[in-house]
Amino acid sequence: MQEKLQNIAKLSQHYGANPDFVFLGGGNTSVKDEKTLYIKPSGVALATIQPEQFLAMERQAIRALFTTELPADASGREAAAKAVMAAAVRPLGAGRPSVEAPVHEVIDYSYVVHLHPALVNGMTCAEEGKAACAKLFPEALWLDYCDPGCTLAFVVKKALDEAKAASGKQPQLVFLQNHGVFVGADSAEEIRRLYEHIVDTLKRAYAQAGVAVGVPALGEPDRDTLLASAPALRTILGTAEARVIVHCVGAGEAQGGPLTPDHIVYAKSFAYRGAADAAGIAAFVAERGYQPKVVEVPGKALFTVGDSLKDARAVAVALANARQVQALAAAFGGAHFLSERQYKFIENWEVESYRRKVSLATGAASRLGNRVSVVTGGAQGFGLGIAQTLAANGALVVIADMNAEGAASAAKELCDAYGADRATSVAVNIADEDSVAAMFAAVTKDFGGVDLLVANAGVLRAGSVKEMSKKDWDFVTNINYTGYFLCVKYAAKVMAAQIVDGKGLWSDVVQVNSKSGLEGSNKNGAYAGSKFGTIGLTQSFAKELVTDCIKVNSVCPGNFYDGPLWSDPERGLFVQYLNTGKVPGAKTVEDVRRFYEDKVPMRRGCLPVDVARAIMYCVEQAYETGQAIPVTGGQVMLH
Ligand SMILES: NC(=O)c1ccc[n+]([C@@H]2O[C@H](COP(=O)([O-])OP(=O)(O)OC[C@H]3O[C@@H](n4cnc5c(N)ncnc54)[C@H](O)[C@@H]3O)[C@@H](O)[C@H]2O)c1
Ligand SMILES: [Zn+2]
Structure with a gap:
C-alpha cells in the first residue's frame, strides 16, 4: 500500500499544480485495497498532498450509506450522509472526508482521480455535450447533472452497476454534466494515459471547431469608472462591521450564469450587470437573495468582490475559469447553465458549507478589520x-x-x-x-x-x-x-x-x-x-x-535613533551632524548619539x-x- 500511496500522492501533486486541471482546489483523488479507501481529505491541497495525508476510510463502513435509510429532505439527508462518512474514518476523527468519498468507493479501480478541468467542462457544460461525449469518448459513461453530495453517489453507483451488468466491466471514464470527470485505473501510468487521451481528444475537437482553448482576454478598465465605481461598490456591498474588497480584473463580460457547483460556490450563480449604484444592487439582492460576487459595469469594468484581497482573487480565478468554460462550450452548441432548482440547491447547500464559514471568520474581527x-x-x-x-x-x-x-x-x-x-x-x-x-x-x-x-x-x-x-x-x-x-x-x-x-x-x-x-x-x-x-x-x-x-x-x-536615517554609517544623521558640527564638542558618532538621547525624558529614541x-x-x-x-x-x- 505504501507504494500505491506514494503513486497517488505524486499523481495528485502533478495535476494539482497544473491550473489546466485544477482550479481553487476542486477535485479529489484516492487509492484503495480490499478493505480501505485512502482519500484526499477536505482542506488539504492536491498540489502539496503527501502520502501520509491521505485519509483512511473503512470501505465496508462507507458502503453503509447505500443501505442506511436517509431522511427525505435535502439538508437532513446530507447531514446523515456526512455522519456515515465521519464514522468510516480510521482512526475515528482523523480528518474530514470529501462529500465525494462514496463515489470513489463505488468505482472498482484502485486509483481514482476526479478533476474539474476547464477543457473537460467545455464539453460537460455544453448544450450538445452529451452527443459530443458519445462521439469523442464512446467508451465513457455520461451522467446527466445531479446534485452533489450523496445524491451523486447514488446516481453513479446505479449507472456503474448497470454498465457492469451489461459489459462485465465498469467504464474507466465517467463524465458528469456541469461538473467534471472521474477517471479510474489500476495503475498510475494508466491514469496519466487516460487524462492525456481526454486532453488530446478535446483539444482536437476544439481546434476543429475553431475555438481557442485559453481564457478569453479582458480589456483595460475605464479609469474614471474604476475610480468612481469601485469605491462606491465597497460601501454598497460592505457593512458597518466589515469592509469588503472590490478587485478589478479588467473590462469585459461576466459569467453568463451558473455552470458548475465550484463556480457557484466562489462566484455565485449570477453576476450583477449595470451601473454601480445602490438602487441597482438593491434590486439584484431582492431578486437573487444574495449580494453579487461579480459586478460587470458593461463595457467599462469587471469587478470581483471578497472579504479580503485573497477572497476577491479567488472569485477572479473562478470567473476566469467560467469565462473559459463558456468560450469552450461554443464548440459544442454553446453553454448549458444549471436550472433554477439545480443552482438553488447549491446556493442553499453552500450556505451551510464549511469553507464559507472559515473565510467569513478572518479579518473582520481584528482591530483594523481589513482596512x-x-x-x-x-x-x-x-x-x-x-x-x-x-x-x-x-x-x-x-x-x-x-x-x-x-x-x-x-x-x-x-x-x-x-x-x-x-x-x-x-x-x-x-x-x-x-x-x-x-x-x-x-x-x-x-x-x-x-x-x-x-x-x-x-x-x-x-x-x-x-x-x-x-x-x-x-x-x-x-x-x-x-x-x-x-x-x-x-x-x-x-x-x-x-x-x-x-x-x-x-x-x-x-x-x-x-x-x-x-x-x-x-x-x-x-x-x-x-x-x-x-x-x-x-x-x-x-x-x-x-x-x-x-x-x-x-x-x-x-528621533528614531536605531533607524537608518540616524544610524546609517555613511549617510546617517549622526554622521552628518558630526560632520556639520551641529553638536558642539562631539568627537565621535557615539558622542552625538548620547547628546540626543539625553534630551529625551524617557531616555530612549522613538521606535x-x-x-x-x-x-x-x-x-x-x-x-x-x-x-x-x-x-x-x-x-x-x-x-
Ligand atoms: N527617523 C527619525 O528619527 C524620524 C523622526 C521623526 C520623524 N521622522 C519622519 O518619519 C518618516 C520616515 O522616516 P524614516 O526615518 O523612517 O525614513 P527612511 O529614510 O528610513 O525611509 C524613508 C522611505 O521613504 C522612501 N522615500 C523617500 N522619498 C520618497 C519619494 N519621493 N517617494 C516615495 N518614497 C520615498 C524611501 O525609499 C524609504 O524607503 C519621515 O517622514 C520622517 O520625516 C523620522
Ligand atoms: Zn467534483
Whole structure:
C-alpha cells in the first residue's frame, strides 16, 4: 500500500499544480485495497498532498450509506450522509472526508482521480455535450447533472452497476454534466494515459471547431469608472462591521450564469450587470437573495468582490475559469447553465458549507478589520515598522515606495507572516503628480478603495541656512511638503468616492510628521519648515475633508535613533551632524548619539511601534481631527 500511496500522492501533486486541471482546489483523488479507501481529505491541497495525508476510510463502513435509510429532505439527508462518512474514518476523527468519498468507493479501480478541468467542462457544460461525449469518448459513461453530495453517489453507483451488468466491466471514464470527470485505473501510468487521451481528444475537437482553448482576454478598465465605481461598490456591498474588497480584473463580460457547483460556490450563480449604484444592487439582492460576487459595469469594468484581497482573487480565478468554460462550450452548441432548482440547491447547500464559514471568520474581527492601508515610504525605517503593526492588527497593507525592490520584499515578508495577499507593493515617487495618481489608480484596481493613508515618506537634508543649496531645499520641500499634498489629493478623491448617498465608513489620513514640526530645529530649516508646513496642511485638509468622512491627523515622532536615517554609517544623521558640527564638542558618532538621547525624558529614541500605536489611536478614535500628536518620550510637550 505504501507504494500505491506514494503513486497517488505524486499523481495528485502533478495535476494539482497544473491550473489546466485544477482550479481553487476542486477535485479529489484516492487509492484503495480490499478493505480501505485512502482519500484526499477536505482542506488539504492536491498540489502539496503527501502520502501520509491521505485519509483512511473503512470501505465496508462507507458502503453503509447505500443501505442506511436517509431522511427525505435535502439538508437532513446530507447531514446523515456526512455522519456515515465521519464514522468510516480510521482512526475515528482523523480528518474530514470529501462529500465525494462514496463515489470513489463505488468505482472498482484502485486509483481514482476526479478533476474539474476547464477543457473537460467545455464539453460537460455544453448544450450538445452529451452527443459530443458519445462521439469523442464512446467508451465513457455520461451522467446527466445531479446534485452533489450523496445524491451523486447514488446516481453513479446505479449507472456503474448497470454498465457492469451489461459489459462485465465498469467504464474507466465517467463524465458528469456541469461538473467534471472521474477517471479510474489500476495503475498510475494508466491514469496519466487516460487524462492525456481526454486532453488530446478535446483539444482536437476544439481546434476543429475553431475555438481557442485559453481564457478569453479582458480589456483595460475605464479609469474614471474604476475610480468612481469601485469605491462606491465597497460601501454598497460592505457593512458597518466589515469592509469588503472590490478587485478589478479588467473590462469585459461576466459569467453568463451558473455552470458548475465550484463556480457557484466562489462566484455565485449570477453576476450583477449595470451601473454601480445602490438602487441597482438593491434590486439584484431582492431578486437573487444574495449580494453579487461579480459586478460587470458593461463595457467599462469587471469587478470581483471578497472579504479580503485573497477572497476577491479567488472569485477572479473562478470567473476566469467560467469565462473559459463558456468560450469552450461554443464548440459544442454553446453553454448549458444549471436550472433554477439545480443552482438553488447549491446556493442553499453552500450556505451551510464549511469553507464559507472559515473565510467569513478572518479579518473582520481584528482591530483594523481589513482596512486598506497605503503606507508611503514603507520599504524601511518607520514606514516598515508601521506597516508591520498595521498588518498584525488586520489591515491590508500597500507598501508604496520609490524603492520598488525594497517595497516588494517588505510586502512579501508581511504575506509570509500574516497570510497570502495581506500586503502588496507599488512603486511611487510621491513628489511626482502622475506617479501618485497612477499609484492610487493601481491600489483602487486591486482593492477598490483606500481606508487609511499613512503619509510617511519623507527626507531630510541638514544644513545651515547660510550654506544650504536651493537644490537641497527643493528636494526636501518637494517630497515632504508637496508630496504630502499630492498623496492627500489623490487619496481623498478615492476615500470621498466611498461615501454613497451620504453613507459610508470613516477613512483616515495620518501623516508621519516629526517633533521638528512642533519646535524649530537648528541647522535643519528645510526639514523643520516642511514639517511645520504640513501641520498647516493637516489642519486645513481636516476642516475640508470632514464632510467626506475623512479624519486627517499628524503624529510627530521623536528621533528614531536605531533607524537608518540616524544610524546609517555613511549617510546617517549622526554622521552628518558630526560632520556639520551641529553638536558642539562631539568627537565621535557615539558622542552625538548620547547628546540626543539625553534630551529625551524617557531616555530612549522613538521606535516604529511607538509611532504605529499613535497611528492606531488616530484610526480607532472617532472624535478628533486636524491634530498633531507628539510621540516623543516627553521631549516635546504641547501647550
Ligand atoms: N527617523 C527619525 O528619527 C524620524 C523622526 C521623526 C520623524 N521622522 C519622519 O518619519 C518618516 C520616515 O522616516 P524614516 O526615518 O523612517 O525614513 P527612511 O529614510 O528610513 O525611509 C524613508 C522611505 O521613504 C522612501 N522615500 C523617500 N522619498 C520618497 C519619494 N519621493 N517617494 C516615495 N518614497 C520615498 C524611501 O525609499 C524609504 O524607503 C519621515 O517622514 C520622517 O520625516 C523620522
Ligand atoms: Zn467534483
